[in-house]
Every structure is written in C-alpha cells, then in structure tokens.
Amino acid sequence: QDKPYEGVTLRVLGTQQPWETELQKRADQFTEATGAKVVFDLYSLTQGIQKVTVELSSRSPAYDLVFVEASDVVRFGGGGLLEPLDDAIAADPDVDLADFLPATIDANRIDGKLYALPHFAATQMLYWRPDLFQAAGIDGPPKTFSEMMDDCAKLQTPEMKCTAMRGKPSTSENIWYWTQFLLGFGGSFVKDYPDDLTPTLDSPEAVEAAKFYAKLLTDYGIPGSVSASYDEVVIAMQQGDIAMAIEGAPLAGRILDPKLSKVSGKLGFAVPPGGPAGTFAPFTSQAYAVNAASKNKQAAEAFLIWATSKKTMQDIAANSSFVAVTRNSVWNDPAFIKAHGYDFGHGSFTDAYRDTLATADPHYRLPIAEFRPAADRVGAALQEIVTGQRSAEDALAAANSDVERIFRRARLLR
Amino acid sequence: MILSRREKFVCYAVTYLFALFLLAPIVWMLSTSFKGQLAIFQKPPSLFTEFTFQNYAAVLSDPQFLHAFWNSVLISSGTVVVSVALAVPAAYGLSHLTGGRRAGFLSWVLLVRAAPGMIYVLPYYLAYSQIGLIDTRIGLILINSVFTIPLAIWIVIPFFDAIPHEIEEAAIIDGATRFQTMTRIAIPLAAPGIASTAILIFIFAWNEFLFALTLTRFEARTAAVSILSYMAYEGTEWGKVAAAGALILLPVLCFSILIRKYLVQTTAGGVKG
Amino acid sequence: MAEVSLADTRKVFGTHTVIPELSLSVPDGSFTVLVGPSGCGKSTLLRMIAGLETTSGGRIEIGGRDVTAVTPSQRGIAMVFQSYALYPHMSVRDNISFGLRLARRPAAEIDGKVRRAAEILQLEPYLDRKPAALSGGQRQRVAIGRAIVRDPGVFLFDEPLSNLDAALRGQMRIELLDLHRRLGSTMIYVTHDQVEAMTMADKIVVMNAGRIEQAGSPLDVFDRPQSPFVAGFIGSPRINFFKGGIAESRGGDMVAVRPEHLRIVETGGRWRGRIRLLEQLGTDTLVHVTLTDGDEIVIRAPRMGPELQDAQVAIDCDDRHFHVFCDGQRVD
Amino acid sequence: MAEVSLADTRKVFGTHTVIPELSLSVPDGSFTVLVGPSGCGKSTLLRMIAGLETTSGGRIEIGGRDVTAVTPSQRGIAMVFQSYALYPHMSVRDNISFGLRLARRPAAEIDGKVRRAAEILQLEPYLDRKPAALSGGQRQRVAIGRAIVRDPGVFLFDEPLSNLDAALRGQMRIELLDLHRRLGSTMIYVTHDQVEAMTMADKIVVMNAGRIEQAGSPLDVFDRPQSPFVAGFIGSPRINFFKGGIAESRGGDMVAVRPEHLRIVETGGRWRGRIRLLEQLGTDTLVHVTLTDGDEIVIRAPRMGPELQDAQVAIDCDDRHFHVFCDGQRVD
Amino acid sequence: MHSSRLRGYGLYILPTFLVLATITIVPLFVTFTVSLFLIDVTSGLPPVWQGFYNYVSLLSDSRFLNSLVVTAELIFIPVALQLLFGLALAICLRERLAGTRWMRILFLLPAVIPPAVSGLVWKLFVIPGAGGLAWLSGLLGIDLDIDLLSMPATALATVVVASTWVGTPFVALILLSGIETIGKDQYESATLDGATWWQTHRYISIPTLAPIIRTVVVFRILEALAIFPIIFVLTGGGPAGATEPVNFYAYVTGFDYLQIDYAASMIVLFFLAMMAFCSPFLVQIARSAEGGAR
Numbered sequence A: 001q002d003k004p005y006e007g008v009t010l011r012v013l014g015t016q017q018p019w020e021t022e023l024q025k026r027a028d029q030f031t032e033a034t035g036a037k038v039v040f041d042l043y044s045l046t047q048g049i050q051k052v053t054v055e056l057s058s059r060s061p062a063y064d065l066v067f068v069e070a071s072d073v074v075r076f077g078g079g080g081l082l083e084p085l086d087d088a089i090a091a092d093p094d095v096d097l098a099d100f101l102p103a104t105i106d107a108n109r110i111d112g113k114l115y116a117l118p119h120f121a122a123t124q125m126l127y128w129r130p131d132l133f134q135a136a137g138i139d140g141p142p143k144t145f146s147e148m149m150d151d152c153a154k155l156q157t158p159e160m161k162c163t164a165m166r167g168k169p170s171t172s173e174n175i176w177y178w179t180q181f182l183l184g185f186g187g188s189f190v191k192d193y194p195d196d197l198t199p200t201l202d203s204p205e206a207v208e209a210a211k212f213y214a215k216l217l218t219d220y221g222i223p224g225s226v227s228a229s230y231d232e233v234v235i236a237m238q239q240g241d242i243a244m245a246i247e248g249a250p251l252a253g254r255i256l257d258p259k260l261s262k263v264s265g266k267l268g269f270a271v272p273p274g275g276p277a278g279t280f281a282p283f284t285s286q287a288y289a290v291n292a293a294s295k296n297k298q299a300a301e302a303f304l305i306w307a308t309s310k311k312t313m314q315d316i317a318a319n320s321s322f323v324a325v326t327r328n329s330v331w332n333d334p335a336f337i338k339a340h341g342y343d344f345g346h347g348s349f350t351d352a353y354r355d356t357l358a359t360a361d362p363h364y365r366l367p368i369a370e371f372r373p374a375a376d377r378v379g380a381a382l383q384e385i386v387t388g389q390r391s392a393e394d395a396l397a398a399a400n401s402d403v404e405r406i407f408r409r410a411r412l413l414r
Numbered sequence B: 001m002i003l004s005r006r007e008k009f010v011c012y013a014v015t016y017l018f019a020l021f022l023l024a025p026i027v028w029m030l031s032t033s034f035k036g037q038l039a040i041f042q043k044p045p046s047l048f049t050e051f052t053f054q055n056y057a058a059v060l061s062d063p064q065f066l067h068a069f070w071n072s073v074l075i076s077s078g079t080v081v082v083s084v085a086l087a088v089p090a091a092y093g094l095s096h097l098t099g100g101r102r103a104g105f106l107s108w109v110l111l112v113r114a115a116p117g118m119i120y121v122l123p124y125y126l127a128y129s130q131i132g133l134i135d136t137r138i139g140l141i142l143i144n145s146v147f148t149i150p151l152a153i154w155i156v157i158p159f160f161d162a163i164p165h166e167i168e169e170a171a172i173i174d175g176a177t178r179f180q181t182m183t184r185i186a187i188p189l190a191a192p193g194i195a196s197t198a199i200l201i202f203i204f205a206w207n208e209f210l211f212a213l214t215l216t217r218f219e220a221r222t223a224a225v226s227i228l229s230y231m232a233y234e235g236t237e238w239g240k241v242a243a244a245g246a247l248i249l250l251p252v253l254c255f256s257i258l259i260r261k262y263l264v265q266t267t268a269g270g271v272k273g
Numbered sequence C, D: 001m002a003e004v005s006l007a008d009t010r011k012v013f014g015t016h017t018v019i020p021e022l023s024l025s026v027p028d029g030s031f032t033v034l035v036g037p038s039g040c041g042k043s044t045l046l047r048m049i050a051g052l053e054t055t056s057g058g059r060i061e062i063g064g065r066d067v068t069a070v071t072p073s074q075r076g077i078a079m080v081f082q083s084y085a086l087y088p089h090m091s092v093r094d095n096i097s098f099g100l101r102l103a104r105r106p107a108a109e110i111d112g113k114v115r116r117a118a119e120i121l122q123l124e125p126y127l128d129r130k131p132a133a134l135s136g137g138q139r140q141r142v143a144i145g146r147a148i149v150r151d152p153g154v155f156l157f158d159e160p161l162s163n164l165d166a167a168l169r170g171q172m173r174i175e176l177l178d179l180h181r182r183l184g185s186t187m188i189y190v191t192h193d194q195v196e197a198m199t200m201a202d203k204i205v206v207m208n209a210g211r212i213e214q215a216g217s218p219l220d221v222f223d224r225p226q227s228p229f230v231a232g233f234i235g236s237p238r239i240n241f242f243k244g245g246i247a248e249s250r251g252g253d254m255v256a257v258r259p260e261h262l263r264i265v266e267t268g269g270r271w272r273g274r275i276r277l278l279e280q281l282g283t284d285t286l287v288h289v290t291l292t293d294g295d296e297i298v299i300r301a302p303r304m305g306p307e308l309q310d311a312q313v314a315i316d317c318d319d320r321h322f323h324v325f326c327d328g329q330r331v332d
Numbered sequence E: 001m002h003s004s005r006l007r008g009y010g011l012y013i014l015p016t017f018l019v020l021a022t023i024t025i026v027p028l029f030v031t032f033t034v035s036l037f038l039i040d041v042t043s044g045l046p047p048v049w050q051g052f053y054n055y056v057s058l059l060s061d062s063r064f065l066n067s068l069v070v071t072a073e074l075i076f077i078p079v080a081l082q083l084l085f086g087l088a089l090a091i092c093l094r095e096r097l098a099g100t101r102w103m104r105i106l107f108l109l110p111a112v113i114p115p116a117v118s119g120l121v122w123k124l125f126v127i128p129g130a131g132g133l134a135w136l137s138g139l140l141g142i143d144l145d146i147d148l149l150s151m152p153a154t155a156l157a158t159v160v161v162a163s164t165w166v167g168t169p170f171v172a173l174i175l176l177s178g179i180e181t182i183g184k185d186q187y188e189s190a191t192l193d194g195a196t197w198w199q200t201h202r203y204i205s206i207p208t209l210a211p212i213i214r215t216v217v218v219f220r221i222l223e224a225l226a227i228f229p230i231i232f233v234l235t236g237g238g239p240a241g242a243t244e245p246v247n248f249y250a251y252v253t254g255f256d257y258l259q260i261d262y263a264a265s266m267i268v269l270f271f272l273a274m275m276a277f278c279s280p281f282l283v284q285i286a287r288s289a290e291g292g293a294r
C-alpha cells in the first residue's frame, strides 16, 4: 500500500547536534512517504547518552529509536536491548552497507550482527598553518609525536603559542584527545581487550604518553589549556593564535567559517601524527539504533534506513555545516566536495579526513559499560599531572587502582 | 534605636550591596531573555543592547515547552491536592496529641523530609519501571508527596495549635461532633495557613527537578526540566533558555508575593528555636 | 432551671490528683461563685460539670439526672469561657446560632431565638459583624448570647471577666447580675477574684487545693470564715493573723483581725509598733505597722497625714472582731 | 541625686503631636509619679527624659545639666521597663553587671556593686539563675538591680508593676518605696493606675492628652482636684458628677462628690432614688442608686444588707465635700 | 475524656501515617537492599548477593572520597557564609531604614526560584567575557574574561556563591523575624547600659538568636545539597569532580554509569552520616514544636 505506517508515531531519543537538527527538519519527507510521524526528543550529548542508557535498560518501549555511540553498542546490543538490523538491511538493497566507512560499521557490529546505522564519523585531524611552518623553516606537517614536539620548539615565539589542546578532565575531552598518545606510545587501557581487562594505565608507555601530553600542554599549549575544551581550541585556531592543532575533523566547518575565522584559506589538513606503535586518530561513530522494546520496529527500521540513506545524507551534507558523513559515496559527491572540499594547496580536507578514518580503530574507546567511569577517573589524573599536583607515575598508579576497582566491582575482573 | 551616621551608612551599604548581589544575576537573565543571539555574546557585554520578544515568541510557540508547562501546572496542583488532603487531618489529629507521641511522629516526619532526594529516586525508578508509572503525572505527584506531606504537616500544625482549645470545646458544647469540629471550626480557622501551605507545596512541586529529571521522558516532563532541552551540546540558545527561565519563574513569583507574610515562617518548617 | 449536685467527684490527671473527693450542691436558680487561688481546681471542676473533662470517680447530677457519662451537648448546660471562645470566622448571628444549626432546628426557631438573645443583650446592631470587629464587652455578650439560645438549665462561667479592663469589668458584673435576675437560671461562676465573688454571689464556694474550704452566702463567709485560708483569701486588704499569747488566751492557736477593724489608739491597746509606711487611698489610709515582736500588720484607718511616718503607735481592736482558729478550724 | 526639669518640651511623631508643650520640674530626691490614661504620653515623656526619644523642641535638664543632646548612657539615669527587658540569655549576675562590663570597670568594682545591689534586693540566692527561672517579682527586682548598679541620679520606671498579679503588686509597691527611702535618689514613676499613684508618690503629675492637668502631693490632688478630669481619674470607686441646678447654685457648671462622702439618710437629703444594686465588699457596701432624674450614682456605705435591694432611699452629703467646677476648672 | 480522645484523633493520623510510611520507609528499605546486591540492569541478569562489598569498595574509591570532601565544602562554606551574611542583613534590615522595606519581599526571590532556573541564572551570569559578571566588572573598569566554570577552584567558588545566593536571604529573613521578636526594650535597656549599636547586637541579638541560629543551621545543612539542580545545570559536577558532592556522584553512578547498587550504597552511607549528625537536632526541634500542648 501507499503509506504503510499511517498512524504510527515514532519517538526518537537523541542529542541536539547538527545531524539531528537537520534530520528533524527533513522528517516530514519521511512522513509524506510512509505516513509515520516522527517526534524527536533531543538533549545535550551527556544527558542524551544518559537518557538512552536509562531508557534501554528499563526496557521501556517509550522510544523507538535511540542515539548510540559506538562504545555503547556492545553492551546494549549484547544485552539484547537493541534490535539487530541485518534482516531489514538485507531486505532493502538501497542500504548498500559497503558504501559505509568500514570502521563505522564494524564499531556497531557484535558477533556478526549489526545493531546501529552510523551517521556520524568522529575523528580528529591535524590542522596546520603552512605560512608559519614555512617561516620557521619546516617543510610539511609532523608525522610523529617527536616531530610534533620538535616543530613546536621551532614554531613557538614569545607572542605565539605552538598549539592548543583539550585539557578539561572528561571522557569526551582530555581522554578523547590523550588516548591517541596512549595508544601511539604502545600503551593501552587494559592488558588484552576483550580477554583480559586488567587495567594497564600504570604501564611505562602510559606514563610516557602522559608525560608527553603534559609537556606539550604546559610548554606549548595556550594559556588555560588545562581546562580547555574543544571550544577553546577551535577559537584559538580561528583567531590565528596558534600554529597547529589536532582537533575534531567535523569542526572544520567552524574553524574555517569566514564570518568567524581569521585563518580561512590559510590552513593545511593532515592525518594526525603517530607514535612508535603507529597512528591512532581518535575515533568513534554516532548512530541510531532501534530499541528492542519498541512497538513499531518495522517503521523504526524504515526510518533509520531512510535517515542514513545516500539521498538523505547527501542532502544534509551538501546543505549544512555537517561534514562527518559515514558514506563513501557522499565523500565523493561533487556537491559535498563543493561545499566542504577545502583545499588551500596544502592537503585537501576531504582527503585528510578520509585518510584519517582509514586508520580508525573501532575500539579506540573500549566498548564496555565501565569505560566512562574509568575514563572520567583517568581524565582527572591527567589533570593532576598537568597541573603538577602529582607525578605521572603516582597519578596514573592511583587512577589504575581505581579503574581496577571499578572493573572488579563490575565483575570484569576476578 | 537612634543610629549614628556611621551606623546608618554601614546598614545602607550592607543592604544595598547585598540587594545588588541578589538582583544582578536575575536582572541579567531577564535582559538576556530580550536579546538576540548575537547581542548575547557581544563583548564587552551591556545590559540593554536590543529589545526583542523573539525569544519569548519562540518559547511560547514551542509545543514541547507548552506541554511541559502544562504538565507542571497539573503535577503541582495534583501534589497540592494529595498532600493537603492527607496532611490536614493528620496535622489536626497531631495537634491534639501531646508529649512523646506527637514529638515522635513529628521527628519521624522531619527525618523523612530531611533524607536526600536521591535516596528515594532509585527505588522509585525501579518500582515505577515495573508498574508503568515512569513518565506519568501520577508518578510524580506520588513521589513529590514524600516531601510535601511532611512539609504540609509541619506547616499546618502550628495553625491548628494556635486555635484555642476552648473554641473547639465551645463547639462540642454546641453539639458538634469531632468531625464537625474539624470541618466547621478548625479548618476554616486554619484556612489562611492551609492556603499558604497549598501555595508553598505548589511552589515546591513546581520547582522540583531531580524526580522530574529521572522519572519522566516527554509525556510528563515538567517545565523546570524542559529548560535543559535548550541547553544543547553546541551553541546553547541562551536567549530561549533565559526566556523559558523567566516564564517558569513567573508563577512562583506571583504566588510567593501572595503569601509573603507566611512564607518565611512556613518555609522554616518548624524553625522556632 | 436545674440544680447541680456533685457526689464524691474526683479528678486525677495521670498521677496528679487535682480534686481528691468533692461533694457540692448548687441550688436551682442560684448564682454560685467558685472562688479560690490559681490552680486550686476551679476550672477543672467546672469543666467536669460541663462534660469537657471525664470524672475519675463520683457522680454528677444536673436537674436530678445523672449526667456523669452524658456528652456535653446533652447535659443541658451552656458555658462561657474566659477567652469567650467565639468562632472568629462566623458573624455574631452565626456564632449564636451555630448550635441550633448543628441540631438542624427550623429556620424560624433559630431566627426567633437569636433575635431574643440579641435583644436581651442589646446585640441587635452587631449581628452581622465578625467578633474581631467588636469590643471586649460586646464579645463577652456574644458569648453569653451563644449560651442563652441553648436554653440551658445551668450556665457555667469560667472567669468570664478577667480579660476586661477594670471599668468594663465593673459594668459587666452588673449586667451579668441583671441577666441572672431576668433569666432565673442556675449560674455557676468561677473566679479567683474575691471582690468579684463577694459582689456577685448568692452563694460562695471557696476552694483550696481541690477541696471546698467553705460554702455559704458572701457575708457569712466574710463574717465567719471557717478557716484561716478563707479568712486570708476573702477581704482586701488581707486580714492580719496573730499567733502566740493572744490566740491562746482565746482558746485557739491563731487569731485574725481585718485591717478595718484595727484602730490606732492614743493609749493602751493590745499591740504597739512603728508605722513603717502610709499608703494614701484618699479618704482612707493603709497603715503598715511593724509590731514590737517584728510582725507586720496593716490597718485601714481614716485619712492619716504623712507626718506620722515612723511614729510609734498603739493599736487596739474590739473583742467581737477577733476570728479564732484552732487546728485550721474556726473556734466559736 | 539630681532634679529633672523640662522646659517647653515637645514631641511630634510625624504629624501627630503627642506632647504639645510641657514644662515640669521634678525635685531632687522626690518620688514623682506620672499618671494618666493610656495613650496620654507618659511613656513618651519618660523616654524623652531617658534620651530614648529625641525631643522635637524644648530643653531637658538633669541635675542642672542640659542633656537634650546627650546620649542615654551619659545622662546619669537608669530605667526600669514594664517588660523588665532582662537579657534572657544572661544570668542575673550578668544582667546586673552588663553595663559595668561594657564600661570595662575593674572586676572588683563590678563584683562589689553587684553584691550590694543583690543584697539590697535580696537577690543573692538567684545570682546564677537565668531570668526564665525567676518569678515575676524576682525579675522585677533584677531589673531594678540593673538600674541600681549604675548609681544613677534619677531612676525612671515605666509601669514596672503592671505585669504582676495584685498581691505581688502590693508587695513590690512597698519594696520600691523602701528602696526610695534607702537610696534617696530621684525617682520618676509612670503608671496609669491611680491607686499606685496615690499610694506611692510624693508628687503626682496627672497627665491627659500630652498636657499636665495637675501636679501636687497625692492628698492635695485627691482633696482639691483642679479639673473634672482629675476628679474623675483619682479615687475609687469613681467620683459622682452632677450637673444642673445643684451645680449652678454653687457657682459652677458641674459638681462632683466622692462615693464615700454620700450618705443614705432617713429623711430629707438632696437626692432621692432607688437602690439598683448592692455590691458587698465585706465591711463596706457599694450602693448603686438610680436617681429620680435617671442619673446613676455610687455610694460607699458601711455594710447594708441585701434586703435593701430596690428600696427607695434619700441621699445627702455635707457641703464641704462638694467639688465645684466651671469651664473645666475648679472654682473655690 | 482524655484517653478516649487520643484514640479518636488517632483515626485522623492513621491514614496519613500509613501512606507516608508506604511511600517513604519502603523505598528507604529498598534502597538499602539494592545496595547489597550486584545489579546489572543492561544485561537483565538476576541480582547477585554481594553483602557489604559496595560499602567496602567505597572506602577505596577516590572519587567517592573526593565527593565527600566536596560535600563538606558545599555544606559548610555556604552555610557559614549564609549565616554571616544573613545575620548582618537581619541586623541591618531591623532598622527599617528608608528604602529597605521592599527588600524583605525581594529577599524571597532566591528562596522560591526553581533551583534549575537558579543554575541557569548563574550560568548566564558567568559566561566568559559576555555574562553579567563581565558586564559588572566592566562597569568598574576591570576586563574580566575568564571561564570560572572551567577550573576546579573557581568552579567550586561559583557553586559556593550560587548556594550562598540561594540560602542567605532565607536565613536573613528567619533571623530577622527572630530579631523582631526581641523586645525593643532590651535594646533600649542595653543602650542605657552604654552599649553601642554594634554591642547591642553582639551581646543581645546574637545570643538571643542562638537557638534559632542553631535550628537554621541544621536546616541549611540538610538543605545544602538541594542545590543539585544548580550543579547539574552549572557545572555538571566538574571539572574533574571539583563540584561533585556525594548525591551528584550517586546520580552519575546510578543514571549515567547505571551502577544502581553502587549508587544506592553511596546514598545510604551519606544518609546515615547525615542523620547521625542531624537527628539529635531534629528530634529536639520536633520536641520544641510542642506548640498546642493540648
């Protein structure tokens, strides 16, 4: 029939981010096509995640679709709280899973079942100022951490700091940033995910990563870095106060916004530097999933497929500041490239973005429920190190034992 | 007392400086609610840059906010009805008890009231998920009552206590039953106190945040919680937030001016020394 | 119209016995005043008669009917409280008619009774006012009006005048006596003011610590107090007590003489002493004298000039004015 | 020791003139009582002397020194309030010594003064109690003790006895007079009770609506009231007023006779009337008589039996007992 | 009719008693029970008995220990400030100086503002460089452009100030009504005794108010953590737990990390500590509320 879901109202529990607000504007199209009304309930990111957690675990059918970050999919999907989408996807050839960036799909798949369709590929890239690099006699962006440190020594002048970075203690601020150092220096959160979850945050590699981070931040970071969040970094970059920064790729739209920026047209884009163990750009995906308790699963699946379809994503990507798309076809879409394909002669934005995503580790954040409390704890330790309250060894040892306690309490450890 | 110049100056300075401290943030919110998004982040800031009703218009045309506002009205009123209906007879009865029993009940009520809200949220959350009271107005009214019934008992008791027992005895001699004495003598006499208690409970329920935050989704979401939806991850719409805040503030403001005479003594809830 | 009689009535609060065992008969149509110091149990007794307190023992009869277990409203009594106990939220009319309305009497009857009470008490102009808009005396009258419409056999008053100022108290005293004359009902009136008791009562009942010390007509109680307590309680200024020789010579252990019966004499006299203080009341003077044995006494004498301060004086008294007591009992 | 004099003192609250213009001299060492009806400005006047209210005009001198602009604590006065105004959180000792401690007097001096005051007032056993643990009379004494230790030239009392019961009031009256005799300081005492005024004062100042009606010795005021107001205010029961012929025949527009000066006579008499009510005071009886012209008068007579109720009587009075007034002034 | 009376009035109390007991004691008991089981709500596995494991864990949970410190800071500093300012205000307002009467009404404001709105009010006020604080300091010629909420010390200070802002007027009004019951006579008497204005308050007002002050302090202590919504809106407990009191940590643990049992153990522990501290006062207060004494 024409409108199969006439009379159905879908409830979406999400966050107030550009993708969702854009999607909300276009929901009428879906209603027109299928008859199902879509009502969005959008919160701030932290609150949204929290609501989702609570809603799912109470097995309430109140929401049909929920927002999930990749790191949460394992526990929700594993707990049977999310509806596997494989059948619905199989039934609809238009979905074309192969078109999605592989990491974004992998992050949402457990035991071969796909639980969410990603719309947002979050990673960080290196924004750099070719003019300043040239003046300092450096040819090209740093490829490794040590190069980055060396370059900073050269780039920094009494008037200008070298870089800006997130220092605010939180899973989504300093940990999101620092984890690339942890992994790059060869460390990890736990001994051997998923087989042995003994935390290894007091390892020499972790200490080295923390020391590196602290030195970079205190010696070469802007004043106030210790409490900076992405916002401060973006503003410092926009204002031309720094020579380079590793920051969220999706934020390029803001950094380059001619109305706000003094540097639009003066930036180069590159894959972030790596360490002895390789390059580990921060990565997560954001996605929507169907609540297993939903009473309108079919309609919800249909909406999810529609929302992440090539057409919808192309439309949003080309007509808004949203760039963190998850489909290769959109990355190659001329309209998208026209809108976002910044290239000022020192590396194309879209290329750098795609190359960075290619290095993405779907388990950049450990996909366990206790990751958030554990990471929040480590974030606080990092701040202690930066402010010199404690040595890296002491702070991390203390954090490690707290994390161990958190894991043990959750029976992740014997 | 006859104050010296210097003492007067000190008094004026203390009161007016504090009034400034008190008012400045509120005035700032009001001024923000009349500013456009650009003016809000203007540096350096100024109190009145532009004057627009667009924030109010936006908030008042947002069905989600209006729904939440209406929920607040219903939930607060419901809490008032339930609490008053239960607290008034109990207070009346208690005011006729003496010594240990009365003090015992009152202490228990006070302890219950003194417990942190968080201790109730968890079990209520678990129970409500089982019996389907999550995101219902009834559910909120019920958990609000945990605090408002004790509050009401504490506030109403002194009003009953203040009724000379001779008046009730006169009614008994006039042939009134105990129930009639309560309904026809005691309650009318305590009416101002009961009314202000009702308003106070309304304000309490209106202001309640934790329960509404954790036990609602969209159907029963209250106005206080709805503000959060304007505070998003990126680019909070401060103008709307401020306008919503001002609108939520309005009813409690009117009510508290109405009962200002009682507010201090009653909010004290037994603060007598 | 009804007499009231109490037989061996007792009242115990917890472990505290307020009225050990009391028998009393209040004649029909009398104006009986219960008087005694604060805390002696007057109010308790009155409230037991009203039924507002249970009895711990004994019987209470009103108009020959045993009402010990009857509810207050069925006892055929009306009570006027010290605080008036008006219903502040009702108009005067509603205050007066409250009991009738509770009993669902026909409107016409209610109206008639209210009208009559208002007329007796001159309350017509105030019927639609709230108590707060009345003066103290008017409130008092409303309280009485509320009692009147009940057509009680017995009116009970608990210190009804003590909240009024002196002038109004004098006036209301007279009005109450008028009312008693007009209605002819039995009235039991509690006060701790002996002047009120003396001036109002047909029959005074002097109480002390839950016991009746003496009951009788006012002049009888004044002239022949049966115990030192009554002698000391009734009469102002207070009676003078003497112990020792003078008492023994009269066959008692204590004698008492009222200040107005002592005379300052030129020569002779039974006592002598020094004038410690002269209190000028106008026509009379209260003379405070320190006797040679150290006792302080008071004499009410006609005007004496302040020049007598500190003078040595002799004091005498007629034999017939001695009240003699032995073991707390009058000896005649 | 100090006399107090007020010259043309005025007090205006906003637009309301409480004391229009008042001159008064209080002799050194006197016990002067300000008496008058409620609201006549007695307290205001006292508070102006104390310095607790500013003056709106005129001068106040204490001991010959102009204190109009001097702070209360420097005026050499002490004040005892109606409410006692004790500091409830301090022991009796601390209450009494508070002023001395504020002035940082040596401990020995403080101790000595407190001891002396306590001795005078028999407060030694209570020095370590809090006021709440004292009886009304004891509290009163503490308030006085607090005044004594200041060694003031002038004591000011604002109705210090009005919160006490009748018996205690009589006793405290005597104690205060004793104290006055002992200390010899000037005392200014405010009351609205004319008995208190009569019995305590060397000098009575009768006030009415912010004006002095009469000042003089108590007996002078009682015997020769200068205005009908004073005649009516002083004396109990209240004086009887007559207008009309009897007044005109004496050259005034009003005459007054005290109840104790009226006699019930067998025959003749200036008035006749019906006995409306007899109030038995014991030795005396107050006879309420309705005269033929409808006026109500009161006679204080020796004991009259209740059988005289409603009797027709003739009433007379000696010529010398008439107070004659014309235009509100005494005519002699 | 005394004894029979009591039984009669019990009927008025009983229904309320039962309802109140059901909606309070039962949940308190449930909370305690929950804290003794391991509960994984996401997996839906049945609860596992774990005794006092959670309570033992808490003792080595540095975030919990930190939250205890923050709790103490957020209770004692604001309450002390509220008392200090409240007393000063009450004393000044007592004088009824020109133009201060309206403040008594004004002072009701913070006490009745929805706490969530209070949080918002302060959040707007401290927007770096663009909030009311920047505006005010601009008027004074200071260029203030720091993010108070981003650093632990200043964030805590901001929350303390907001909490003081909420509570002070209330304390002031209560103390004012207390002060106004002190007889004018007492102050005048002290004036006669030579006390200065300050001394009259030092020696009369404050000691007389002592019992009220004690009661107010107990209530303010109990109410201190009612600023949950303010913290929620203003700082979210951060940065690095600097403004995270126990009830907030419990909230995060329960509803963010979904460790319901762990959250329950925290709040139970906190409740018991609070009661141990306050219940003697509460009982005393209940006893002193022996108003009617009928």
Ligand SMILES: Nc1ncnc2c1ncn2[C@@H]1O[C@H](COP(=O)(O)OP(=O)(O)OP(=O)(O)O)[C@@H](O)[C@H]1O
Residues within 6 Å of the ligand: C013, C016, C018, C036, C037, C038, C039, C040, C041, C042, C043, C044, C045, C191, C192
């Ligand atoms: N409900 C009660 N419980 C315990 N004791 C009581 C109660 N009511 C009265 N009493 C005690 O009984 C005694 C007599 O009290 P009652 O009120 O009858 O005295 P009273 O003669 O009326 O005194 P007053 O003249 O002061 O009114 C007092 O000692 C009082 O403390």
Ligand SMILES: Nc1ncnc2c1ncn2[C@@H]1O[C@H](COP(=O)(O)OP(=O)(O)OP(=O)(O)O)[C@@H](O)[C@H]1O
Residues within 6 Å of the ligand: D013, D016, D018, D036, D037, D038, D039, D040, D041, D042, D043, D044, D045, D191, D192
């Ligand atoms: N602070 C004030 N402001 C305005 N009017 C006042 C003030 N104090 C007193 N008054 C008025 O001044 C008049 C005299 O008052 P005052 O207290 O002196 O009377 P009083 O003679 O002491 O009366 P009482 O016997 O009742 O104490 C009264 O009408 C009173 O209302």
Ligand SMILES: [Mg+2]
Residues within 6 Å of the ligand: C042, C043, C044, C158
């Ligand atoms: Mg009594």
Ligand SMILES: [Mg+2]
Residues within 6 Å of the ligand: D042, D043, D044, D158
């Ligand atoms: Mg006065």
